[in-house]
Amino acid sequence: MNTLRNSHISSVAKSHSSSRARIALTIGDPAGIGTEIILKSLATRHLDGALEPNLDASLDRTLARNLRGLEATFTIFGDRRYLQETYNLLINHSNLPLADPEYLEIVDICTEGDIALGIGNRASGAASFAYLDAAITATLAGDFDAIVTAPISKSAWKQAGHHYAGQTELLAERSQVDDFGMLFVGKSPHTDWVLRTLLATVHIPLQEVTQRLTPELIEQKLELLRRSLWRDFGIANPRIAIAGINPHSGEQGQLGREELEWLQPAIERYRQQHPNVQLSNPIPPDTMWLNPAKAWHDRDRTDLGYDAYLAMYHDQGLIPVKLLAFDRAVNTTIGLPFVRTSPDHGTAFDIAGKGIADPASTIEAIALAVELANIRKLAS
Ligand SMILES: NC(=O)C1=CN([C@@H]2O[C@H](COP(=O)(O)OP(=O)(O)OC[C@H]3O[C@@H](n4cnc5c(N)ncnc54)[C@H](O)[C@@H]3O)[C@@H](O)[C@H]2O)C=CC1
Ligand SMILES: NCC(=O)COP(=O)(O)O
Numbered sequence: 001m002n003t004l005r006n007s008h009i010s011s012v013a014k015s016h017s018s019s020r021a022r023i024a025l026t027i028g029d030p031a032g033i034g035t036e037i038i039l040k041s042l043a044t045r046h047l048d049g050a051l052e053p054n055l056d057a058s059l060d061r062t063l064a065r066n067l068r069g070l071e072a073t074f075t076i077f078g079d080r081r082y083l084q085e086t087y088n089l090l091i092n093h094s095n096l097p098l099a100d101p102e103y104l105e106i107v108d109i110c111t112e113g114d115i116a117l118g119i120g121n122r123a124s125g126a127a128s129f130a131y132l133d134a135a136i137t138a139t140l141a142g143d144f145d146a147i148v149t150a151p152i153s154k155s156a157w158k159q160a161g162h163h164y165a166g167q168t169e170l171l172a173e174r175s176q177v178d179d180f181g182m183l184f185v186g187k188s189p190h191t192d193w194v195l196r197t198l199l200a201t202v203h204i205p206l207q208e209v210t211q212r213l214t215p216e217l218i219e220q221k222l223e224l225l226r227r228s229l230w231r232d233f234g235i236a237n238p239r240i241a242i243a244g245i246n247p248h249s250g251e252q253g254q255l256g257r258e259e260l261e262w263l264q265p266a267i268e269r270y271r272q273q274h275p276n277v278q279l280s281n282p283i284p285p286d287t288m289w290l291n292p293a294k295a296w297h298d299r300d301r302t303d304l305g306y307d308a309y310l311a312m313y314h315d316q317g318l319i320p321v322k323l324l325a326f327d328r329a330v331n332t333t334i335g336l337p338f339v340r341t342s343p344d345h346g347t348a349f350d351i352a353g354k355g356i357a358d359p360a361s362t363i364e365a366i367a368l369a370v371e372l373a374n375i376r377k378l379a380s
Helices: 009-014 034-046 080-090 122-140 154-159 167-175 206-212 215-231 258-273 290-297 299-304 314-325 360-379
Strands: 021-026 072-078 105-110 146-149 181-187 194-199 239-242 308-311 330-334 339-343
Touching: 021 034, 021 122, 021 360, 034 072, 034 080, 034 360, 072 080, 072 122, 072 360, 080 105, 105 122, 122 146, 122 154, 122 167, 146 360, 167 330, 167 339, 181 215, 181 314, 181 360, 194 215, 194 290, 194 314, 215 239, 215 258, 215 308, 215 330, 215 360, 290 299, 290 314, 308 314, 330 360, 339 360
Parallel strands: 021 072, 021 146, 072 105, 146 339, 194 308, 239 308
Antiparallel strands: 181 194, 181 330, 330 339
């Protein structure tokens, strides 16, 4: 059973100026790095954009974003005890500054059970579920404009009896939407070009991928992506690259027939319906990411990049995203009635409590949530 120590979420949130984006932050699995990356991210608000001279130069990248300049308020959903324990444990040996929980707005959610750093279990799964569930309730009630989630462990959720593939599915179910998607967004620090990758299928076993991929699913994902590119990123006439399924995109049917039999026809149909959207034909997956890698690294080659990429399955899309942008890509759920972002990594149980977790992707997730929430506020 969990207890909401602060039951005045509404009054807390509503006391903030309505012109500022109201961001709910969940701490994720308390056995992982969630509390650390949240405290490190919020500490960047206390910097003036200038780096301390004695900080390691490799940290420049991490601190590149100064959240202080953002028009937003932040409320953490999680157990205050775990935030305080992380602060006490790491304050003297963290590689980056930490925000002091005493000065943070926290909706204190206390759950039962023993939780040890580095080991996800039933209690940590129940806790991370309770934090997200409470944040969703408050957001659906209109108290927040966006939720930024720290990572949870899917197996810990399962041990706690929560049979969702991930946070995305809970967010969608609670929001009563069927049409949603997992879009990874990363802005290149070299060229400012933005890599956007939507996964057509997500957390399913590889052997189920070809059964789940259908022309209807592809057309649904393309439409979801088109709407998000327009609504969230202001791109009216997008160029979208579509990955093939089989090696060499099937090699004219010799290495698989999905491309010939239904993927290419589905692309043709979508083109007819949306002449303003430029779609590629199915691109052989092994070479699909060469041009985005050039656009990511070389300022003179950004024209090679598409506005978005549709990957057919989880690792086809996320291996290139994480190779290029593990430190800054943001997982965004599109199709929800509110903004949701998350870092691109997991709970990192192996480094929990060591003070070395990189908050860069979380900082980007917070910054993107504020940006998208403010865009929606302006549009409404
Ligand atoms: N958004 C979410 O909630 C996500 C949750 N997960 C969950 O996380 C758990 C662990 O998954 P893994 O596959 O091990 O992926 P992981 O991302 O947690 O860890 C992979 C490797 O990257 C390192 N790493 C991850 N984040 C880091 C950071 N911020 N700074 C420095 N190093 C970092 C870890 O130490 C580890 O060596 C699983 O239970 C999975 O369900 C995984 C991905 C996303
Ligand atoms: N690999 C991405 C991932 O696991 C994100 O899951 P979630 O945001 O749905 O929890």
